[in-house]
Amino acid sequence: MNKDFAKMCYFARLETGLSVKNASSLLNICERQLNYYESGQKNIPDDIVAKMTKVYVNPELGYEYLRQTKTGKELALPAINMKGISSRTLQLRVCVKNVIDVLSKLDIIACDDVIDQKEVNDFLDCMKQIQLLSGACVGIRLFRQIKKIRTDGNSTDFLDNINLNF
Incomplete structure (x- = not known):
């Protein structure tokens, strides 16, 4: 490591x-x-x-x-944003927009089931945007509320009773 x-x-x-x-x-x-x-x-x-x-x-x-x-x-696991939920959510929105922007390009590349030499760079760009979206999704999924301990010793973590196992 x-x-x-x-x-x-x-x-x-x-x-x-x-x-x-x-x-x-x-x-x-x-x-x-x-x-x-x-x-x-x-x-x-x-x-x-x-x-x-x-x-x-x-x-x-x-x-x-x-x-x-x-x-x-x-496995080419994507990097994830380690910041707060608002930053992760904004990153997710930006990544979704970027993938939507490249979908028509991907449709044109993929419609014949062949990626020829002149399409490789565009295809790699599309895959990069999809990889970034994947990382943004994982970042949201793995977010955990940091527990703050009150002076009475109780946790203020509102996620304690929510099951996030999808």
Whole structure:
């Protein structure tokens, strides 16, 4: 894995309000090991990433981890916007518009079931827009409300009772 993913794990832990001590306890690893992972000094094993995804309530970690693996690269998993829901929604709208704009070009290319040499660049442009739309859709799907803990200890996360498993 890379340092960017390690940093993502670090920030995911901070967003949940967990200390290194608490997180390492929940992940069943020692504090030093978590520090190594978060600093990018050691690769994070699959099972620890899976635990982080659950403990930090952050499905984006698991997705980004898979996206960076050899299998994820072979699947051409799209990058996702890691910002807030408003940014992700705007990105989705822009991507939908861009795909609509290239659909007529794609229709012309595909109508004969052949992509000839002079159509390749236009086809690749269409595929790029579709890939960006795919990433925007995944970004919306993987969004999670960051839990804010009130002074009385209760979560203010309105998504707690909503089942998002489609």
